[in-house]
Amino acid sequence: MIQSQSIAVETTLQKKAKPPQDGLGFGIHFTDHMFILDYSVEQEWHNPRIVPYQPIVLDPAAKVFHYGQTIFEGLKAYKTADGRIRLFRPRDNFARMNRSNDRMSVPELDIDTAITALERLIEVDADWVPTEPGTSLYIRPYVFATQATLGVAPSENYQFIIIMSPVGAYYPEGMNPVKIYVESDYVRAMVGGVGEAKTAGNYAAALKSQQIAKEQGYTQVLWLDGAEHKYIEEVGSMNVFFKIGGKVITPALNGSILAGITRNSVLQLLKHWGISVEERRLSIDEIYEAAEQGLLEEAFGTGTAAVISPIGEVNWGGQKLVIGEGRTGELTNKLYDTLTGIQYGTVEDPFGWTREVGAGKTESVR
Amino acid sequence: MIQSQSIAVETTLQKKAKPPQDGLGFGIHFTDHMFILDYSVEQEWHNPRIVPYQPIVLDPAAKVFHYGQTIFEGLKAYKTADGRIRLFRPRDNFARMNRSNDRMSVPELDIDTAITALERLIEVDADWVPTEPGTSLYIRPYVFATQATLGVAPSENYQFIIIMSPVGAYYPEGMNPVKIYVESDYVRAMVGGVGEAKTAGNYAAALKSQQIAKEQGYTQVLWLDGAEHKYIEEVGSMNVFFKIGGKVITPALNGSILAGITRNSVLQLLKHWGISVEERRLSIDEIYEAAEQGLLEEAFGTGTAAVISPIGEVNWGGQKLVIGEGRTGELTNKLYDTLTGIQYGTVEDPFGWTREVGAGKTESVR
Numbered sequence: 001m002i003q004s005q006s007i008a009v010e011t012t013l014q015k016k017a018k019p020p021q022d023g024l025g026f027g028i029h030f031t032d033h034m035f036i037l038d039y040s041v042e043q044e045w046h047n048p049r050i051v052p053y054q055p056i057v058l059d060p061a062a063k064v065f066h067y068g069q070t071i072f073e074g075l076k077a078y079k080t081a082d083g084r085i086r087l088f089r090p091r092d093n094f095a096r097m098n099r100s101n102d103r104m105s106v107p108e109l110d111i112d113t114a115i116t117a118l119e120r121l122i123e124v125d126a127d128w129v130p131t132e133p134g135t136s137l138y139i140r141p142y143v144f145a146t147q148a149t150l151g152v153a154p155s156e157n158y159q160f161i162i163i164m165s166p167v168g169a170y171y172p173e174g175m176n177p178v179k180i181y182v183e184s185d186y187v188r189a190m191v192g193g194v195g196e197a198k199t200a201g202n203y204a205a206a207l208k209s210q211q212i213a214k215e216q217g218y219t220q221v222l223w224l225d226g227a228e229h230k231y232i233e234e235v236g237s238m239n240v241f242f243k244i245g246g247k248v249i250t251p252a253l254n255g256s257i258l259a260g261i262t263r264n265s266v267l268q269l270l271k272h273w274g275i276s277v278e279e280r281r282l283s284i285d286e287i288y289e290a291a292e293q294g295l296l297e298e299a300f301g302t303g304t305a306a307v308i309s310p311i312g313e314v315n316w317g318g319q320k321l322v323i324g325e326g327r328t329g330e331l332t333n334k335l336y337d338t339l340t341g342i343q344y345g346t347v348e349d350p351f352g353w354t355r356e357v358g359a360g361k362t363e364s365v366r
Numbered sequence: 367m368i369q370s371q372s373i374a375v376e377t378t379l380q381k382k383a384k385p386p387q388d389g390l391g392f393g394i395h396f397t398d399h400m401f402i403l404d405y406s407v408e409q410e411w412h413n414p415r416i417v418p419y420q421p422i423v424l425d426p427a428a429k430v431f432h433y434g435q436t437i438f439e440g441l442k443a444y445k446t447a448d449g450r451i452r453l454f455r456p457r458d459n460f461a462r463m464n465r466s467n468d469r470m471s472v473p474e475l476d477i478d479t480a481i482t483a484l485e486r487l488i489e490v491d492a493d494w495v496p497t498e499p500g501t502s503l504y505i506r507p508y509v510f511a512t513q514a515t516l517g518v519a520p521s522e523n524y525q526f527i528i529i530m531s532p533v534g535a536y537y538p539e540g541m542n543p544v545k546i547y548v549e550s551d552y553v554r555a556m557v558g559g560v561g562e563a564k565t566a567g568n569y570a571a572a573l574k575s576q577q578i579a580k581e582q583g584y585t586q587v588l589w590l591d592g593a594e595h596k597y598i599e600e601v602g603s604m605n606v607f608f609k610i611g612g613k614v615i616t617p618a619l620n621g622s623i624l625a626g627i628t629r630n631s632v633l634q635l636l637k638h639w640g641i642s643v644e645e646r647r648l649s650i651d652e653i654y655e656a657a658e659q660g661l662l663e664e665a666f667g668t669g670t671a672a673v674i675s676p677i678g679e680v681n682w683g684g685q686k687l688v689i690g691e692g693r694t695g696e697l698t699n700k701l702y703d704t705l706t707g708i709q710y711g712t713v714e715d716p717f718g719w720t721r722e723v724g725a726g727k728t729e730s731v732r
Contacts, residue, residue, distance in 0.1 A: 027427065027516025034426055055423045056431075060400055060529045061393065065422075065510055068434050068566025069573065105573040140516060144431055150393025150506060150531060152603055154573050163426045165516060185558055190592040192553030194571045200434025201567015205560045207435065207471040207520050226556040227593040237518055 002048050002113040004120050007035075011124065012052035021132040024168035026305060027140070031125040031164045035117045039107055039158040048113070050121055053163065059148035063155040069145035070200045071100040074304045075261075076167075077122055077137040077357065079129045080345035085122060085137075085357040088343050090115055092261045097141065099259075100197040105154040106143055114141065114160075121162055122357045134169025136343075138305075170306045175328050175336060177312025178301075180235055181218035182284060183209045184317055188233065188256075190226030195233070195256035203237065210236070218315065220301070224284060225256065232282045238301030238309060239263035242287060243331055245295040252279040262302040266335055268351060275331070284316055291321050298329030307343075308336040368414050368479040370486050373401075377490065378418035387498040390534035392671060393506070397491040397530045401483045405473055405524040414479070416487055419529065425514035429521040435511035436566045437466040440670045441627075442533075443488055443503040443723065445495045446711035451488060451503075451723040454709050456481055458627045463507065465625075466563040471520040472509055480507065480526075487528055488723045500535025502709075504671075536672045541694050541702060543678025544667075546601055547584035548650060549575045550683055554599065554622075556592030561599075561622035569603065576602070584681065586667070590650060591622065598648045604667030604675060605629035608653060609697055611661040618645040628668040632701055634717060641697070650682055657687050664695030673709075674702040 012032045019029045030053055038047045064070050073093045078086050094111040101108055118139065122129070129137045141162045145155030186209040189195025189202055206221065213221045220236035232251050234240060239260040241250045248270055253259050270277045290296040299311035312326040323329075341347025342354060378398045385395045396419050404413045430436050439459045444452050460477040467474055484505065488495070495503045507528045511521030552575040555561025555568055572587065579587045586602035598617050600606060605626040607616045614636055619625050636643045656662040665677035678692040689695075707713025708720060 030427060053426065056426055056428075057421045057423050060419070060422055060527055061396060061506075061531075062422075064566075065430065065436055065508055066438050066506070066566060066569070067573075068436065068568075068570035070431055070434065070570075072432050103574060104570055105577060138516070140427075140432070142431055150504070151391075152569055152572075152576075154577065161426055165427075187556055187558035190553055190556045190559070192551055192592060192595070193556070193559075194567075199567070199570060200430075200432060201560075201565070201570055202434075203432070203518055204434035204436075204470055204565060204567055206518070207433075208469060210518075211471060211520065226558060229558070 001110050002116060004116050006048065007117060007120050008049040009120070009124060010049070010051045018128070019166070021130045021135055021168070024130065024135060024166050026167045027138060027165050029165055031128040031166070033121060033124050035121045035162040037117065037160040039160070041156045044107070045109065045113070045160070048117060050124055056159070056161070058146060061148040061150055063145035063147050063149070066150060067145070067152060068199070068201050069104055069106060069155055070142065071097060071104055071106060072140060072142035072198055072200070073097045075139050076304060076343070077129055077139060078343045078345070079131050084345070085126060085129050086343070086345060086354045087357060089261050089265070089353050090118065090355060092264070093141070096198065096259060096261070097143070100199055101143065103194055103197040104199050106158060109143070109160060118162055119357050121164065125164060128164065128166055130166045132169070134172070136167055138165045138167040140165065175310060175333070177310040177326055177328055178219035179217065179313040180220050180222045180311050180315070181213035181216060182222045182314060182316035183213070183224065184229055187226040187229070188223040191255045193226070193256060196253065196258060198258060206237070222314065230283050230285070232284055232287070233257050235301045235311070238303035238306065240301050241266065241299065242282065242296065243298040243329065244290045247276045247278060248331070249278045249280065249282050251282050260302055262304060262307060262339070265339060265353065266302050269335060269338060272350070287314070288316070288319065288321060291323070296323060298332050299323045300329070300332045300335070307339050308332060367476050368482060370482050372414065373483060373486050374415040375486070375490060376415065376417045384494070385532070387496045387501055388534070390496065390501060390532050392533045393504060393531050395532055397494040397532070399487060399490050401487045401528040403483065403526040405526070407522045410473070411475065411479070411526070414483060416490055422525070422527070424512060427514040427516055429511035429513050429515070432516060433511070433518060434565070434567050435470055435472060435521055436508065437463060437470055437472060438506060438508035438564055438566070439463045441505050442670060442709070443495055443505060444709045444711070445497050450711070451492060451495050452709070452711060452720045453723060455627050455631070455719050456484065456721060458630070459507070462564065462625060462627070463509070466565055467509065469560055469563040470565050472524060475509070475526060484528055485723050487530065491530060494530065494532055496532045498535070500538070502533055504531045504533040506531065541676060541699070543676040543692055543694055544585035545583065545679040546586050546588045546677050546681070547579035547582060548588045548680060548682035549579070549590065550595055553592040553595070554589040557621045559592070559622060562619065562624060564624060572603070588680065596649050596651070598650055598653070599623045601667045601677070604669035604672065606667050607632065607665065608648065608662065609664035609695065610656045613642045613644060614697070615644045615646065615648050617648050626668055628670060628673060628705070631705060631719065632668050635701060635704060638716070653680070654682070654685065654687060657689070662689055664698050665689045666695070666698045666701070673705050674698060
């Protein structure tokens with residue numbers, strides 16, 4: 001593990017002007033600094049450093065351009081009303097990054113090193129954590145292959161980088177249910193593939209379908225399984241939940257869908273509240289049948305960016321299904337309020353999910 | 367279309383020392399120059415230029431690092447005995463790149479522009495085309511997303527780059543059959559996915575399985591289909607052919623396998639020779655049954671790097687199958703000799719596959 005004091009810090013001589021907090025958007029503005037860690041077969045992970053936000057310089061043969069060995073994570077830091085900065089389940093993000101690394105033949109990262117680096121970076125750029133309601137600091141850790149040879153083989157060199165972006169409220173005008181297009185032809189991932197790894201190729205594979213959905217007036221794509229085009233996988237880059245006859249059902253982690261941290265938080269919250277939840281195979285037929293029987297009550301996506309995203313309409317091959325009269329459901333609202341409340345520190349956190357930056361240097365709060 | 371004279375050429379002030387031709391390897395050494403073309407939504411493809419081989423400088427938020435929008439091609443230039451430089455089916459490579467681009471939501475490239483750029487680059491670096499038997503100049507065109515925002519959407523900016531690498535003889539000690547491991551758990555791609563696009567994510571997805579095969583003493587992985595783990599797809603990053611009872615069979619292009627240019631050349635050659643060929647679904651069971659009946663005669667992979675790669679042994683879940691007593695088959699040898707003969711100009715090219723660099727500036731030889 002790399003200690004905080006062994007991270008070299010070079011602060012910028014020219015701080016950027018901060019963008020106005022009412023027009024931050026998502027992933028457009030970046031803070032003044034970034035964290036970099038190098039990997040070579042001989043030295044393993046080495047040279048941890050915080051430097052001014054600056055371009056990455058790579059040989060044109062660097063493997064990331066050709067064979068796509070790259071993995072990312074996404075998490076957020078929140079400012080509480082009394083000015084403290086809190087992270088939400090950061091260990092889970094870096095643990096998942098290591099599972100992705102394993103699938104993509106990328107060397108493991110020490111989780112404590114990653115968290116130490118992240119906290120140090122946040123301290124350096126603490127004035128970048130926005131304060132307006134609903135805003136947060138989006139954190140993007142990622143790793144990519146840098147070896148400059150064209151043989152198809154795992155890279156011998158990597159960089160692990162953390163960049164950070166102040167982001168706006170996801171629902172500046174209140175939470176509105178989205179319309180979802182069920183994709184019956186294109187497939188995002190399949191069992192045996194890399195669908196559960198947070199790797200670039202999964203996102204590139206989804207773009208065309210997303211464009212088609214958008215042209216037809218839909219916000220997101222609902223993916224079905226690759227083998228039978230029958231079972232529900234994810235929605236856009238979120239996990240998906242359906243409330244049917246009082247029970248909440250979400251697709252089980254089968255290897256082809258992402259093990260979302262918000263997904264896991266929702267499952268824990270629901271169990272905590274005594275609501276019946278099922279993680280299992282869920283066919284698109286079952287959704288339509290439940291709707292016919294008047295049992296389909298709510299639907300929502302979960303992810304770091306939106307936290308909870310209510311679904312008001314589904315279109316499967318032209319059959320439109322309006323859910324909850326197109327309005328956000330009661331449970332969907334309660335989950336959103338509770339999760340964001342825990343994140344911003346206005347609601348008690350019985351799960352130990354939040355971690356205050358700077359406060360946990362010696363302990364390992366999960 | 368961009369004309370040759372509109373390509374800005376900045377030649378290097380310091381030419382690199384050329385590596386010895388008996389130890390070139392593959393994709394390790396690069397020539398003195400590279401070609402770059404930029405894309406923006408406003409200007410489309412613009413600013414064609416040849417510059418000294420140099421690092422690529424990218425914002426840390428560039429989409430290629432995060433969402434993997436990147437596509438590549440691979441082709442070769444060969445020096446004939448009388449000193450001419452020839453390309454093998456370059457239009458087919460750039461046509462395929464455009465099909466990959468379409469699948470990955472990358473803007474189309476003008477094929478004539480790409481060929482003009484490539485020929486101009488080869489002229490500038492003509493002294494890099496190696497001359498020893500079996501050596502060639504490997505050409506790597508690629509395109510990647512450069513927009514520096516983290517929203518999951520097609521990039522608004524790209525770079526198209528060509529780099530070139532002198533490569534050694536693939537079989538310096540003669541062609542030897544390889545041993546192949548049939549992958550029954552991990553999957554490379556599936557119908558509805560991006561398997562037929564030459565995109566980075568497909569290669570990243572294959573690495574783990576390749577490592578497992580290598581640890582067990584196998585050179586390549588034979589991939590089965592994602593839905594049933596039953597039908598043959600590709601071998602490593604090559605297409606695959608089996609000769610059974612006098613007929614040659616290769617998996618049909620179903621959307622999940624690459625439409626190899628060497629694959630297509632082999633099909634055309636076989637038809638030209640009057641040999642019966644079938645492109646269809648081919649199960650791994652059928653291979654084992656044919657072997658039991660004494661009908662499995664030869665097997666080989668096809669690709670730009672090796673051209674033809676004989677397969678001497680297959681291992682499917684522990685059942686080992688030796689093909690052709692582990693020796694290179696007669697037809698396999700004939701295909702290799704003919705294809706490489708056409709490429710190096712020692713065998714007549716009845717298909718119009720070869721294109722002399724500099725000779726075809728106004729015509730469009732396929």
